[in-house]
Amino acid sequence: MGGNYPDRYVIMMIGAIMVAAALAFWQLIGVIILAGTLAVVLLPIHRSFIRVINPAVSSFLIATLVLLVVTSAIGFTITIFYTHSEYISYIINTILEWVSSLAATGTPTVGQSEMNEWIMLQLDTFSEWTSALVYQAPMILVKCVVFLMALMAFIYKGDEIYTEIVESLPGRLSSGVKEISTTAVGTLYAIYVVHVITAVITFLLAIPFFYFLGYDYVLFYATIAGLFQLIPILGPSLLMIFLAIYALSIGDLRGAALIALIGYPIVCAVPDLIFRPLIMGMRAKLNPLLMWIGFFGGLAVMGLIGFILGPLIIALVVSGYVVMIRELKAAKTEENAVA
Structure with missing residues (x-):
């Protein structure tokens, strides 16, 4: 034995x-x-x-x-x-x-x-x-x-x-590891690939907005918005705050209003709150709320690398919990069958 x-x-x-x-x-x-x-x-x-x-x-x-x-x-x-x-x-x-x-x-x-x-x-x-x-x-x-x-x-x-x-690994443990690894791969795909895709979407949404805003250097602003989207937490919101202050400084109340009412919701909020969770959900198969807990919690505890490891750890915990519950139910069924 x-x-x-x-x-x-x-x-x-x-x-x-x-x-x-x-x-x-x-x-x-x-x-x-x-x-x-x-x-x-x-x-x-x-x-x-x-x-x-x-x-x-x-x-x-x-x-x-x-x-x-x-x-x-x-x-x-x-x-x-x-x-x-x-x-x-x-x-x-x-x-x-x-x-x-x-x-x-x-x-x-x-x-x-x-x-x-x-x-x-x-x-x-x-x-x-x-x-x-x-x-x-x-x-x-x-x-x-x-x-x-x-x-x-x-x-x-x-x-x-x-x-x-x-x-x-033994058969049942092997299947559990495969399931957990599938979740981990999907989560990492969501973190890396979706992060870049969101930045590209931000860039594309920023071009028509800055053109409509009427300021020069449309591609410059759109590029900065896309690059800032790659920065955890801050994102293009920092650019919008800066431009809103600039608009007020030159007396452009129309521009300040457009930045607050259109620019921020479309260029900042839409990619983060709509496209990112939507694309992540297609691959990660993890609740977007849990992903955000991983992002913020990871950054707070582990620094920049926590932006990667935070969601990954959350995904492993959730998938491990699912596997554990399934195994416990299977063991209980076998025990009842023997009894």
Whole structure:
């Protein structure tokens, strides 16, 4: 009878090794987990590639493609802000002059000195952040290299590892793991792919709105709205608040009203509250409310990586609960049948 079950001391030893490895590489564990979750979403591309090329070459090409996409996105964002820096400075100066004029008339508002202090505080904070970034550059480089290597490894061996684990489990446990993994894959798809799709939808909705608003640089504003949609929690709402203040500063009450009554609901709320839950529900098969709990809770507890891990953990808990209830009901049915 004992030979049908794995030796508990072997399991304990392997568990201790895994815990020790996690503690030893704790500073890199977030990067490795991030690479693993992204690899799950990219595996369908890998399965298509290996029909015509070597699996190792496929994993390398996909990791290289990810690197190119990320670096291109960062470079594009920096270029967009740099090429429009004079225009952005003009808007900021216009707002500051408006605030100063309001203060001169006795209108209760933030004074020029307070505004200057706030700006200097933000500049100092940004300077400290960039200094810390330069100081941490070697570690950031190491994390980037580890991320790419882990991504290649997970893509290259992901299917094989998953198959080995599932096939080594008892029948009912194997089926439960398959069900949970299906939910996990759908959730990760919803997090990564749907996030990008929502940003694209925001960009497309922003183009006609900013054109109708009548301001110059329609594509610039639409691009910023799409890029901000990729930022957890804030999204394009930050852009709308900024533009609403600018509209008031130039006396454009029509523009301020359009931003408040049309811009925010269509460009900010519609993608987040309608399209995102709708598309997520098609794949994740998880209540959108639970997804949002995962997003906000994950960000609060784990930082930016919590935006990925929060919903994933919620999905695993829910799918695990469903499997547990089904197994308990099956065991109760068998017990009643024997009785």
